[in-house]
Amino acid sequence: xxxxxxxxIDQGADFSTTISLTDSNGDVLSLTGYTALGxxxxxxxxxxxxxxxxxxxxxxxxxxxxxxxxTVTAGMNSGRYVYDIIITDSSGDKTxxxxxxxxxx
Numbered sequence: 077x078x079x080x081x082x083x084x085i086d087q088g089a090d091f092s093t094t095i096s097l098t099d100s101n102g103d104v105l106s107l108t109g110y111t112a113l114g115x116x117x118x119x120x121x122x123x124x125x126x127x128x129x130x131x132x133x134x135x136x137x138x139x140x141x142x143x144x145x146x147t148v149t150a151g152m153n154s155g156r157y158v159y160d161i162i163i164t165d166s167s168g169d170k171t172x173x174x175x176x177x178x179x180x181x
Contacts, residue, residue: 078160078161078172078173078175079173079174079175080174080176081174081176082176082177082178082179083159083176083177083178083179084116084181085144085149085152085178085179085180085181086149086180086181087149087180087181088146088149088150088153089146089149089155090143090144090145090146090149091142091143091149092101092140092141092142092143092144093141093142094139094140094141095139095140095141095142095161095173095174096136096137096138096139097138097139097140097173098102098175100136102179104137105138105139106135106136106138107133107134107135107138107139107140107163107176108135108136109135109165109166110117110133110135110163110164110166111131111133111162111163111164112131112133112140112157112161112162112163112164113128113129113131113161113162113163114117114128114129114131114142114160114161114162115127115128115129115159116128116129116152116158116159116161116178117157117158117159118157118158119158120158126152126157127144127148127149127152129142129143129144129159129161130143130145131142131143140161140163142161149180152180154180154181155179155180156177156178156179156180157177157178157179157180158175158176158177158178159175159176159177159178160166160172160174160175161173161174161175166170
């Protein structure tokens with residue numbers, strides 16, 4: 077089950093946040109061989125993507141940095157959206173690790 081965390085993003089500004097992943101014992105989860113994808117949509121059922129996060133993985137420390145450029149946030153209407161972050165391992169297995177609301181102010 078994905079963790080839930082809400083994001084607050086200033087319209088017209090650069091956005092960046094870092095997620096640190098650990099296993100059930102609290103040990104760092106190695107992200108070697110993984111990729112990450114994060115998308116924002118108006119609703120969970122929407123097929124239209126409002127924005128896609130830039131992602132950068134630091135495999136050894138289990139960290140994923142999510143970014144949105146100011147030009148992306150400027151193009152979004154203020155309001156509430158939803159987002160999720162999915163990681164994919166080297167064999168193609170996908171896991172949703174984080175989801176929540178993204179509020180553009």
